[in-house]
Amino acid sequence: MGGDIGGERDVHVIAVLGAGKLGEVLLSGLLRAGWAADRLIATARRPERARELAERYGIRVVDNETALTEADVLTIAVKPQDAGTLLAEIGPKVPEGKLVVSLCAGLPTAFFAKHLPEGTPVVRVMTNTPALVDEAMTAISAGSHATAGHLAQTEEMFRPLGRTIRVPESQQDAVTALSGSGPAYFYFLVEAMTDAGILLGLPRQVAHDLIVQSAIGSAVMLRESGEHPVKLREAVTSPAGTTINAIRELENHGVRAAFLAALEAARDRAREIAQQG
Numbered sequence: 506m507g508g509d510i511g512g513e514r515d516v517h518v519i520a521v522l523g524a525g526k527l528g529e530v531l532l533s534g535l536l537r538a539g540w541a542a543d544r545l546i547a548t549a550r551r552p553e554r555a556r557e558l559a560e561r562y563g564i565r566v567v568d569n570e571t572a573l574t575e576a577d578v579l580t581i582a583v584k585p586q587d588a589g590t591l592l593a594e595i596g597p598k599v600p601e602g603k604l605v606v607s608l609c610a611g612l613p614t615a616f617f618a619k620h621l622p623e624g625t626p627v628v629r630v631m632t633n634t635p636a637l638v639d640e641a642m643t644a645i646s647a648g649s650h651a652t653a654g655h656l657a658q659t660e661e662m663f664r665p666l667g668r669t670i671r672v673p674e675s676q677q678d679a680v681t682a683l684s685g686s687g688p689a690y691f692y693f694l695v696e697a698m699t700d701a702g703i704l705l706g707l708p709r710q711v712a713h714d715l716i717v718q719s720a721i722g723s724a725v726m727l728r729e730s731g732e733h734p735v736k737l738r739e740a741v742t743s744p745a746g747t748t749i750n751a752i753r754e755l756e757n758h759g760v761r762a763a764f765l766a767a768l769e770a771a772r773d774r775a776r777e778i779a780q781q782g
């Protein structure tokens with residue numbers, strides 16, 4: 506059963522402010538982890554969305570101001586571009602000692618601190634959508650006034666959803682590029698490989714099933730064996746065999762360089778968001 510999270514100040518109630526796609530993923534994960542629905546609060550901008558969340562999960566959907574007073578942890582799950590407006594509305598009213606957990610890509614904890622009462626602890630989190638199947642990768646950083654206790658509370662909140670690690674806040678933009686967006690790159694790859702199967706004459710569903718199971722098998726091997734990916738790839742790549750022909754084409758087309766450039770671009774976008782915040 507999900508119980509109270511002890512620490513600086515016990516966590517009885519968690520609020521997700523701006524429960525969109527990621528906020529919903531978090532709320533559903535907390536429910537699966539055993540949190541009682543009446544101890545989870547969501548806020549939403551649109552009334553239809555509020556109704557949908559209340560009906561789907563039986564949680565309390567209230568306005569932002571009510572959430573501030575009733576929850577111990579305020580999780581900010583709005584788009585980074587909307588965070589300024591939300592903070593202008595709630596910032597000065599956040600009661601003393603509440604823990605603010607930001608899920609916003611790019612925005613540094615200093616951005617939140619500017620809008621919050623002096624001394625409000627802020628923790629920056631980058632998680633990802635596999636939280637839906639309890640396989641998230643969540644990176645946690647302490648911001649201003651966040652103590653070891655606040656970090657531990659945040660870790661406890663996200664641990665049921667997958668793996669957690671602590672990183673210095675200076676690494677969070679890189680983390681966002683790697684694991685925050687990471688699932689999108691794997692889905693993109695599955696899509697491209699499925700198209701390749703169709704090019705080779707396989708029915709779409711067969712191609713899809715072959716690739717999805719190969720992706721799952723490879724991921725499990727990476728995690729369970731602890732082997733370096735090069736070693737695992739070499740084990741598949743027979744001398745004068747088929748795989749090396751494909752690898753040569755991937756190298757010819759600069760796929761490795763494309764990944765380096767793509768993740769750098771994602772990191773740079775996170776930095777830009779911070780500038781605009």
Ligand SMILES: NC(=O)C1=CN([C@@H]2O[C@H](COP(=O)(O)OP(=O)(O)OC[C@H]3O[C@@H](n4cnc5c(N)ncnc54)[C@H](O)[C@@H]3O)[C@@H](O)[C@H]2O)C=CC1
Pocket residue numbers: 522523524525526527528548549550551554569582583584585587590591608609610611631632633634685686
């Ligand atoms: N989608 C993803 O895979 C990931 C998203 N993130 C971060 O999570 C945050 C949310 O992303 P998504 O869930 O994809 O966005 P989303 O647009 O689905 O959800 C944001 C929700 O906040 C609501 N909202 C905006 N202003 C509000 C206000 N003042 N009061 C109440 N509700 C308000 C919107 O109506 C919307 O429903 C972003 O900051 C993003 O950077 C982080 C990691 C992964």
Ligand SMILES: O=C(O)[C@@H]1CCC=N1
Pocket residue numbers: 610681685686
């Ligand atoms: O694309 C985005 O901005 C968010 C942050 C990481 C994943 N999705």
